Amino acid sequence: MGKAYKLDCDTCTYTENIFVGFGLAYMSLESVASFVEDAALKRCIEEFIGNPSTRYDAYDALYVCPDCQAIRNELFIEMKSDSSQYRISYTCPRCTSVMKQEHIENNVLHHLSCPACEKGKLKATFYMDWD
Numbered sequence: 001m002g003k004a005y006k007l008d009c010d011t012c013t014y015t016e017n018i019f020v021g022f023g024l025a026y027m028s029l030e031s032v033a034s035f036v037e038d039a040a041l042k043r044c045i046e047e048f049i050g051n052p053s054t055r056y057d058a059y060d061a062l063y064v065c066p067d068c069q070a071i072r073n074e075l076f077i078e079m080k081s082d083s084s085q086y087r088i089s090y091t092c093p094r095c096t097s098v099m100k101q102e103h104i105e106n107n108v109l110h111h112l113s114c115p116a117c118e119k120g121k122l123k124a125t126f127y128m129d130w131d
């Protein structure tokens, strides 16, 4: 089951809803492929589906830019088979650095700076489960 959090800046009015975790749509790679919009990723998933040795991990994750603090809420997916492996990565929409995945827990994100004002710290508040 996934969790939804609200991120709030302690200095400005920045606020963002973030969904993290494992939803019902991630129960099979076929299901993940059906909602992925990126054509190259969809083709890659389909190749792994064709290989019976494939193992995978997929969930919604929070990505943070290490250079400018921009935030993206995206699908994490990693697939491994006997012959190949794939792990998704995201680049920052503002500065194109490779973004890092951050784990989110209730009330403990104080090390994350606000992407809007860059002075404040973000706080995460749990607000619902989703599936």
Ligand SMILES: [Zn+2]
Pocket (backbone or CB within 6 Å): 009, 010, 011, 012, 013, 014, 114, 115, 116, 117, 118, 119, 120
């Ligand atoms: Zn702020």
Ligand SMILES: [Zn+2]
Pocket (backbone or CB within 6 Å): 065, 066, 067, 068, 069, 070, 092, 093, 094, 095, 096, 097
């Ligand atoms: Zn950046």
